[in-house]
Amino acid sequence: MNAPTTPPPVKTEFDVVGTTPIRKDGEEKVTGAALFGDDIHLPGMLHGAMLRSPHPHARIVSIDTSKAAALKGVRTVITGADMPTLSSTVVAAGEGGEVNMQDIADNCIARDKVFYDGHVVAAVAADNKHIAEAACALIEVEYELLEPVLNVHDAVAEGAPVLHEDYTPGAFLFPTQKALPNAGRLFMEHGDVDATFDACDHVVEREFTTKSVHQGYIEPHVTTAVWTGEDTLTIHTSTQGGFAIRDFMASFMNMPMSKIKVVPMEIGGGFGGKDVVYLDSLAAVMAKRTGRPVKIFMSRSEVLRGTGPSPETYIKVKIGCNNEGQLLAADLYLLFEAGAYPGGPIAPGTMCALTRYNIPNVRLDGYDVFLNKPKMKPYRAPGATQANFAAESAIADLAEMAGIDPIQFRLTNALKPGDMMPMGFPCPPLGSIEMLNAIKNHPHYTAPLEGENRGRGISYAFWFGAGLASCAEIRCNTDGTINLTTGSADLSGTRTTLGMQAAEELGVDNDLITTNVGDTDSVGYTFQSVGSRTTFATGIAVISACRKLVEEMKKRAAMEWEVEGSEVDYASGVFTLKSDSSKTLSFGEICGKADHTGGPLIADASEFPEGVGFQIAANIVDVEVDVETGKVDILRYSTLQDVGKAVHPDFVEGQMQGGTVQGIGWALNEEYFYDEKGTLRNPTLLDYRMPTSLDVPNIDCTILETPNPGHPYGVRGVGEVPIVPPPAAIRDAIKNAIGVSLNDLPMKPGNVLKAIWEQKGK
């Protein structure tokens, strides 16, 4: 991550940004007209199904597909042996790390070994889904069972069964180093941690665990592959990034990127789980073998078993302060599941566990642990929620031990603009002090809370967010309307927020702009809609394109007045001759004259913004605990977030509320439940318990706006950080309600009851 450079001052007066126009894709989604991945129906299309391993760790001895292939209506059956051989397996992943493409290819369909319950071992394309499923049941696989590795402690222990004879260490945000047979490591240390603990007046040591949780996007994975020529492939899929799918597929299929077109369909949620290939390579190979389009979609159980959730973790925290409440030293040991292959979110988890406080002596020792579970994936602020639960809870306990008000304790230690960050550059403008004071003054925080077994908790959280590559192209039509195309999949209303930034920059009516999500043939490379980056980074590309467009339009106006472009002013949709303000041409008039002034008016921009500006959020929550059953009810919830500048405040609130609800799910009930054999026991939404509408109260949102100098309008990423604070806040509230500390997620009734019995007696 590079230090931000000094940008020009941000705009502070707005016409369009900060308003709440109706969402551009709203009507078609409400009426059912919007086309999602499963709405693709091509002539001659076949339907795929997968056979998945029932074993968490096994060598594939043989696969007999003959009975399946002989079933009427079956058109092809493939195994890992039928997949193309990758010409280059290890590729750069930015920030000095590398990614092994073979791992990602093998995660789609196993070659020699299966690494988790649900790992695909074969796939079928047939005339319909039912035949394909029946054929899968006829495939005979002989396995040599291997001892599974099912938790992080077993995986890092000496003598543990080794998953991969050799491996490329994971690189997600920051690279890890090869350290153990089943784990990569990220180690950072500054100051003298051990000596400083001796000098601390108060030291807290805690062990925390969290369980694996799934993103729970409502739309399962779906893709359709069709060969439009011998060497030209089109993929219609539900993804957070068409270009990512294109580039993975180019690698997996040994094809030029230019020969693959990925068409991103409307997407029913992603949250970090839909930016990688699972089905596309299987569909493409089967489509090639049959000469027909192939569609594959996953059932909910396949999504839960076979795609990447966020990892289970073990985090040991030691943290100390003096009597004044100044944090002096912290030591974190973090074991994060990577799952079947390297590359889980250990680095961002480790890196933002404490990043919101100034601590002079810090040791961070994180491990990316390989074991027999699905390959872990990002989930909304990847790794941060687990790390925040551990670190923020330890800090709450330390403040209590030191006898200092929890908000004052955080104010004493808060990272402020200009303070040195762990990445080695000073903190950019960030409303940390403002946010902590906003909690203190919040009507929720100051309201009395009465009643037995009720308590209030708070927490404070930080997340990086991402910049990365974005492209935008803007085209004016002769009637004065505008088409804006970007490469960013629209997960959350970004067609609207990008269009609003164009309208703001151009000074035209927002309704003139139609925003389109381009396929990979129609617009420049754009990184996935991840890292809260779309409104921020693609927004910068949109603004740049608009600025180029205005310059071009000034030239066209100048042509009419037979002057130089520099002689023309532009504001609020009107071009004016500087030397004679009676001479004006409207935006629409210039558009109408395009054919006579040099041809269609278009502009594009490619950007790679660095000034992410970071995200912070805080929660206030009231709970009531039923001490007889262990059930926690949430009575009142408030979330605060510094968003830089809210482009569309309603959408911002939607992100804040949605993230909070997911965080409540982590806190109270969601967990992957594996049995001792390594079989996932709850791959349904009955037993994988996400919050329902009756489990969460209204979530009150406070939007704070400290402009981010890295964006022309001060925008920060918004989408991720709201998921981070809830588990620590709810733990704090439970502790204040019944005097019992929960150090294991989820804080489900059984765990709460157990903790009550352990700490207070039955």
Add this chain to the structure above:
Amino acid sequence: MHSFDFATPTSVSDAVAILAKEGSNARLLAGGTDLLIGMRVGRATPGLVVDAKQIPELKQYKLDGNGLQLGSAVTCRTLYEDSAVVDAYPALIESAELIGGMQTQGRASIGGNLCNAAPSGDSIPTLIVLGAEAVVIGPNGQRNLAVEDVCVAPGKTSLADNELLLTINIPAPAANSGACFQRFIPRNEMDIAIASVASSVVLSGDGSTFESARIALGAVGPTPIFAQGAGDLLAGKPVNEASIQEAADAAEAVATPINDMRGTIEQRKHLINVLTKRTLREAVARAKG
């Protein structure tokens, strides 16, 4: 999903004839809210699905001085939208309102819930404590059995393959009686019971003494459990917390739960104790009006 045939008999006798012919190859479909899910995941693979919804007798119910005669395919929603049924059998309505979400309740029936024979079936403990009888018909005619004798194992009933559930008959509530059903779930809706308890009581005229009581437990054994001893010990006891605690301890003692992803043995036995007390207190309050 596998391929299957579908039959829509319009009379009980036609349905009985089909079942007699097809035996275990056939499955009856009322709301389908359990069967179809089982078929989608391959848990149930009937060659013939027999629709019960076109048979008038199964879709009717009658509430009179003798009690409630409930056709086996009457939906939960039909019940809780009838204020007379709501007034007479609040515990039954508590169950009907908990079976799935609102859409499910528009399809699902109490009869289907009973015949699905899930250990956690939300209506079954309630039917047991209300003293309900199942009226079953087959090629050899009709027979009546106590509801507690219907479920024999998870997903398995004592009905023969060629029998179908005609009605569930619930006696009219006695004077000074009350009943209550509660389940414990980790969330607030759309969930499956970790433990559940139904209790019914008949009190003396002055409300001071238990004349009789019935207690039934869900999700803590291979079938719903009629905790007969726990209810019987209340007969003649004063209505107070000590009596209620004694019954709760007795109920907990007959619970035989397992450890699984939904809960632990220790947690479930504890919950049976808590829920028995809570349902008894509420049943007493209802008995006292």
